[in-house]
Amino acid sequence: MTVFSQMAAAGHEQVCHVADADTGLRAIVAVHSTALGPGLGGVRIREYADEQAALVDVLRLSEAMSYKAACAGLRCGGAKAVVLGPFPRDREAAMHALGRAVDGLSGRYVATEDMGMTEADIALLNEVTPHAVGRSLEAGGSGDPSPHTADGVIAGMRASLRAAGRTVDFQGLRVAVQGCGNVGFGVIERLLAAGATVIASDVSQQARERAAGAGAQIVDNDRIHAESADIFAPCGIGAILNAGSIAELGCAIVAGGANNQLAEAEDGERLAARGIVYAPDFVINAGGLINVSDELDSEGYNAERVRFRVASIESTLDEVFAQASAQGETTERVAMAMAKTRIEAGSR
Numbered sequence: 001m002t003v004f005s006q007m008a009a010a011g012h013e014q015v016c017h018v019a020d021a022d023t024g025l026r027a028i029v030a031v032h033s034t035a036l037g038p039g040l041g042g043v044r045i046r047e048y049a050d051e052q053a054a055l056v057d058v059l060r061l062s063e064a065m066s067y068k069a070a071c072a073g074l075r076c077g078g079a080k081a082v083v084l085g086p087f088p089r090d091r092e093a094a095m096h097a098l099g100r101a102v103d104g105l106s107g108r109y110v111a112t113e114d115m116g117m118t119e120a121d122i123a124l125l126n127e128v129t130p131h132a133v134g135r136s137l138e139a140g141g142s143g144d145p146s147p148h149t150a151d152g153v154i155a156g157m158r159a160s161l162r163a164a165g166r167t168v169d170f171q172g173l174r175v176a177v178q179g180c181g182n183v184g185f186g187v188i189e190r191l192l193a194a195g196a197t198v199i200a201s202d203v204s205q206q207a208r209e210r211a212a213g214a215g216a217q218i219v220d221n222d223r224i225h226a227e228s229a230d231i232f233a234p235c236g237i238g239a240i241l242n243a244g245s246i247a248e249l250g251c252a253i254v255a256g257g258a259n260n261q262l263a264e265a266e267d268g269e270r271l272a273a274r275g276i277v278y279a280p281d282f283v284i285n286a287g288g289l290i291n292v293s294d295e296l297d298s299e300g301y302n303a304e305r306v307r308f309r310v311a312s313i314e315s316t317l318d319e320v321f322a323q324a325s326a327q328g329e330t331t332e333r334v335a336m337a338m339a340k341t342r343i344e345a346g347s348r
Contacts (some may be wrong), residue, residue, distance in 0.1 A: 003307045006055065010063045011195065013039075015055075017241070020097035023088040026099060030062040031109055032078040035346035039079025040133070040293055041065040042114025043098070043121075049084035056152065058082040060238070060260050065289070067339035068282040070346075071316060074293050076341075079109045095124035103129035112292045113145060133295040139182070142301050145288030151185030151285025152313045153257045155192075156279045157231060157316035162253040163325075171195035172341055176229040176251065178221065179236025180207040183257040183288075187233055188216050199227055202236070226250050229274050234258040238281075246270045255279040268332035279317055280335040286313060 007015055013034060018027040028051075041062055048054040058080050063251040066078025081098070088094040102111050102125065111125055111136040124137060125132035135141025146260050157175075161168045173196045177184050180202040183293045192215050200211040201221035208218050225232055225245050232239050232251040238260030246267060254261070254276060261281045262268055287310040294301050294309075324334045 003055065006059055010059060012059060013103075014060075014142045014167040016101070016105070018098065018101040020094070020101075022287060023097050025088055025094045025097045026084040027081055028058045028084075029081045029101065029105065029109055030058040031105070032059075032062040032080075033066040033343055034077040034108055034345060035343045036070060036074070037076035038131075038296070039065070040069065040076040040110045040112065041078060041080035042072075042112050043081040043083060043084055043117050044114040045083040046085050046182025048082070048330040051084070054082050054084050054318070056321065057317050064259055064282045066343060067336060068286045068289055069078055069293070070170075070339035070342040071283045071335060072286040072290055072313070073342075074290065076097050076110070076293050076296065080114075081111060083111070083116070085116070088342065091121075092124055095121055096128050099128035099132065102131050105131070107131050110296065113288075119143055119144065135295070138299070142291045142295050142306070144182070145291045146182035146247065147186050148291040148306065148310050149183045149257050149285055149288035150190060151307075152290070152310045153183070153187050153233065153235070153255065153284055154190050155287075155311055155314040156284030156317050157233075157255045159321065160253045160277050160279045160316070161312045162318065163321035164253055166252075173197070173230045174199070174228070175231045175233060176200070176224050176227045176233045177211075177216070177233045177235055178217075178224045178240065179204075179234065179258065180204070180211040180216075183237065183285075184233075185214070186236030187235055187257060188214055192216070199229065220273040231255055234261050234281075239313050241271070243267070243270060246274065246276075249274065249276060251276065253277045253279075256281070257285040259285065262332065263310065265332075268330040274287070277321070278331050280320065280332050282315060282339070283317055283320060284309075 014031040062080035111132040137143040198216040200216040201224040225247040233256035235257040242263035
């Protein structure tokens with residue numbers, strides 16, 4: 001497929017390839033939709049197998065950001081950037097090069113944090129462009145978005161328990177968390193504090209040790225999905241729910257913070273066929289986006305407003321589950337339809 005045909009498949013508005021000769025920076029920016037506002041999405045730094053793999057990832061991620069923003073009721077669209085690792089050694093110069101590329105899009109893309117990025121990196125982007133959010137609290141920004149994503153995942157788990165006919169109480173529940181990064185570790189801390197038993201995994205030894213120190217039991221990262229648990233929470237890389245892994249799931253509920261959890265559209269049907277309650281990722285993991293998007297408000301960042309909007313993820317998922325049950329449809333398709341309806345209304 002050509003780049004244009006891949007863009008057309010999901011309705012992307014714009015894709016930009018960035019190459020900076022001085023630093024060696026290579027990046028791709030994908031703007032999926034600006035119907036509801038500027039395309040907002042993180043910069044992901046990752047080593048890809050090749051350029052096509054990076055393009056596929058940025059297209060999938062930017063599309064998901066549009067649906068995430070729409071379901072959360074935000075006045076922004078969806079976009080994403082990926083930097084093909086390894087990242088240049090001169091981080092400041094490379095971030096400035098990326099910032100100039102972002103600035104050249106004249107606000108159609110607003111960058112924020114994702115895998116491999118920090119608040120300090122956002123500050124470097126802000127030195128050359130105003131179109132980056134996720135600044136530190138000290139700099140007047142919204143701070144680290146991961147605690148808000150973790151809060152949203154916990155809220156989504158409550159709605160998922162209700163949809164599964166379970167008591168909405170984490171005491172005594174067994175939850176498997178795959179990925180112990182900032183979001184995953186935040187979910188682990190909250191679950192343990194609420195009385196749950198947590199098993200966890202990660203490819204990073206440091207992340208595993210931190211999770212173990214908090215009280216989680218560490219298991220094999222490649223097999224955690226098959227562990228017997230009430231809830232499986234994917235909080236690492238995407239596309240981990242496929243025909244093979246879904247057949248091996250040992251849980252009643254899938255509710256986690258990872259993006260693009262389904263490898264293909266049919267995986268939503270596979271989960272439903274097994275009677276597994278699935279919280280669509282672009283609904284349950286919107287807390288971080290809600291947080292950083294608040295920096296774009298004309299009145300400035302408001303922490304109380306953010307807490308209210310993150311908490312509303314629970315009621316949004318209640319609505320998704322109710323519609324899915326009434327229509328005999330998968331939760332993924334119901335949430336997607338909800339998002340597309342809002343985006344189309346914005347386009348009109």
